[in-house]
Amino acid sequence: MSPCTFNEAKRLVRELVKAKGFPDDESALTQKLLWAFVELGEAADAYKKGESWNIISEELVDAIFYILDFIGLVEKTQGIEIDVDKIFLEKWKKNMERPKQYGQRRDIKRQNPSENSIEL
Ligand SMILES: [Mg+2]
Numbered sequence: 001m002s003p004c005t006f007n008e009a010k011r012l013v014r015e016l017v018k019a020k021g022f023p024d025d026e027s028a029l030t031q032k033l034l035w036a037f038v039e040l041g042e043a044a045d046a047y048k049k050g051e052s053w054n055i056i057s058e059e060l061v062d063a064i065f066y067i068l069d070f071i072g073l074v075e076k077t078q079g080i081e082i083d084v085d086k087i088f089l090e091k092w093k094k095n096m097e098r099p100k101q102y103g104q105r106r107d108i109k110r111q112n113p114s115e116n117s118i119e120l
Contacts, residue, residue, distance in 0.1 A: 006068070006084035013065050014072040022069075026077040029070060036066035 004012075017024055023031060043059035071082050095102070 006088055009064070010068040010072050010084055013068045014076075016065075017069055017072075024073065024076075026073075029073055029077070032066050032070040032073060036063045036070070039063035039066060 016022075022028075039059055039062035043056050043063065046056045046059050068084070071084060074080070075082055
């Protein structure tokens with residue numbers, strides 16, 4: 001199997017959308033993002049249920065499908081081009097230049113369940 005860039009994956013997802021007759025106009029934009037959240041939920045549920053890493057990963061890839069579908073639909077409806085590979089690499093570089101544990105102000109530690117228990 002050959003390597004696949006984000007841009008190629010975006011093209012493949014858009015091809016799938018057309019081939020399978022999924023919603024493909026501006027009114028579907030919100031729906032695409034919502035389905036990405038649903039797929040993340042499916043991944044969390046699969047993890048909780050002890051499903052295989054392959055199943056969990058497949059659910060995460062479903063979320064990526066919807067995200068790329070959203071971006072491709074934005075390109076189509078807005079008449080613009082979005083270079084996902086470029087954006088990814090620029091964002092990666094930006095994050096690498098940030099301090100350690102950037103954006104994390106609270107020190108979230110695991111709590112012993114017996115401590116600070118809340119009576120219900
Ligand atoms: Mg799924």
